[in-house]
Amino acid sequence: MMRLSALLIGGSLSGMALAAPVGGGAEEDLVIHAGAIVAIPGEIQRGPSTIVVRGGRIAEIESGYVERPGAKLIDLKGRTLLPGLIDTHVHFSFSPETKLWSGAIDTAEDVALFAFSNAKKTLEAGFTTVRDVGSDGYSIHALRDAVNEGVVIGPRIFLSGTSLSIVGGHGDMSGLNRKATEALYPYDFTGACTGAVECALRVREAAKYGADLIKITSTGGIMSQQARGLGQHLSDEELTSIVTTAHGLGLKVAAHAHGEGGVAASVRAGVDSIEHGTYLDEDTARLMAKRGTWLVPTLGLLDGRKDADASPAVQAKMAEARRVAGRNIRLAVQYKLNVAFGTDAGVSPHGQNARQFRLMVEQGPMTPAAALRSATVDAAALLGQSDNLGTIEVGKYADMIAVAGDPYRDITLLEHVPTVIKDGRIIVHDQPSAP
Incomplete structure (x- = not known):
């Protein structure tokens, strides 16, 4: 941006x-x-x-x-x-066009207006409620509150604020030189944490400043500027600390997780939802079914992303993700997992969220009724809003x-x-x- x-x-x-x-x-x-x-x-x-x-x-x-x-x-x-409709995985503060260096020129006011524009596109596309699972700073808090107070019209927003991650992991800034990174993305701003005690502190800080849920990046990410794979990032001890602390505060935990090991560790730790689950395997799918862990499949994750615009490290991860595309939703159907509709809009284009319905039907295969239910009845259940929505x-x-x-x-x-x-x-x- x-x-x-x-x-x-x-x-x-x-x-x-x-x-x-x-x-x-x-x-x-x-x-x-x-x-x-x-x-x-x-x-x-x-x-x-x-x-x-x-x-x-x-x-x-x-x-x-x-x-x-x-x-x-x-x-x-x-x-x-x-x-x-309800999209349980969006990022209003950025888009596929957002540049790595945007933090050097964009003010909080710029980000708030940009998020407002993306919210407008989303609402006009029929998504009246969203869960924003990772927008930098507190601009998204201001937008949520303005919508709730009737100052502006937008979709109803439930938010995590900044994601929690390991130092240098997906969610923590990388790809800029050290001076630029420290100036633009100081340690306490990014949500990075090390060890059970500090990770618990990050959860409490998020709750203190108005988060509706906690978002963690328990594995590497496809779009992060590093070639360290998609394996587990947060340790088992850190994961357990985050989940225990969040649940004690009445907050659910959404876990960005791609690689098999990180998905399984997140489920064992008791997270409420697996976001992406790109390399979900049968053993973990069975465990998710037993525990009632939700899957938010983000099948349109790479929509709008051109390989030529990405770094070599990101290109390699994108290619591999495309190779296994749809495995998560097929296992979800096979093992009757709880599935909530979520697109990763922000990484994919805003306002085109409904494209995922056809992917769910084609790749699951899910019935159209089941796909629709994932974005209404089931998404409302994940949000804890069944009495009001869906x-x-x-x-x-x-x-x-x-x-x-x-x-x-x-x-x-x-x-x-x-x-x-x-x-x-x-x-x-x-x-x-x-x-």
Whole structure:
């Protein structure tokens, strides 16, 4: 990302700010006439129905088309209504175009505006909730809080803040000379830790400053600028300390883990989710099934990444990852693992999150209904938000999308979402063309 990026989104700021009046405020009742409803993904659809939204939540669901005089009406009789989508693995503070040296020129304000732009793309693509699992500094905290307070409109954000890693590992900065690294990425800023005591301290600091969960990098990373493989980084003792401390504070732990040994060690330590799991093997898949460990497969990890733009070390890791692509989701289907939809947007392009649905169906193979469920019901469960998100039911947040067709038959419909509603506010609504 370059400083210019903050200027380039200037035209988007007014669009974001004006999204609320399009559908009226969340205080005004909104009535939706839907041709069909996938109320609980994975279950049978409802036919023509009326949804009444009040105070940002779903107040009523009635069969047929019921009139509510005086309320704002949105006509979706020709469309299928679904719960808002959830992406449990994004990074709003960067994109595939972000440069290694961007920290030398970008201010915290630049990063916040850039994250805001990426949040806008994501929301308009139908993802009304995300889990941001690694954005530098506290710009993402400011964005989350601004969304929650209604200052700006964006997806609901649950965040980890900076990832915890070993010194020099994935998540700690490498690739710059020592003076530049120490100036731009001081030790306590990066989340690096050594030993059980210091790693526990990092968890407590993250909780102190507002993290919703803890993200760790327990193995090497494909995109990190080093040729040290994808094996285990955090020791068993460090992993156990992090998990025990986080769980004691009521926080879940998401573990970036590619290599077999690091994935297995993370599961044994009790992490709540494995992010990526590129080299997941059968023994660890069985252990995950037994323990209820979630897999967030990030199948679009390398979308938008050109080998020619990467260093030789990264090119080699990218090539190897492509060779085994899909093994994680196939094992997840085989061993009936808990799977939550997550794309690694930031490493892959923002706003194109729904491309992963077709990969889940093609590579799993998962059914379209199961893939959709991973981004709604199941993702909400991973977030601990099943009472608020993931289905269209009375009392839940009025986060919904609509598509022109049956997503159980064609999951690619989710790649082009013409209607997005969050908290009862109409974010996007493209009127159907006249016959």
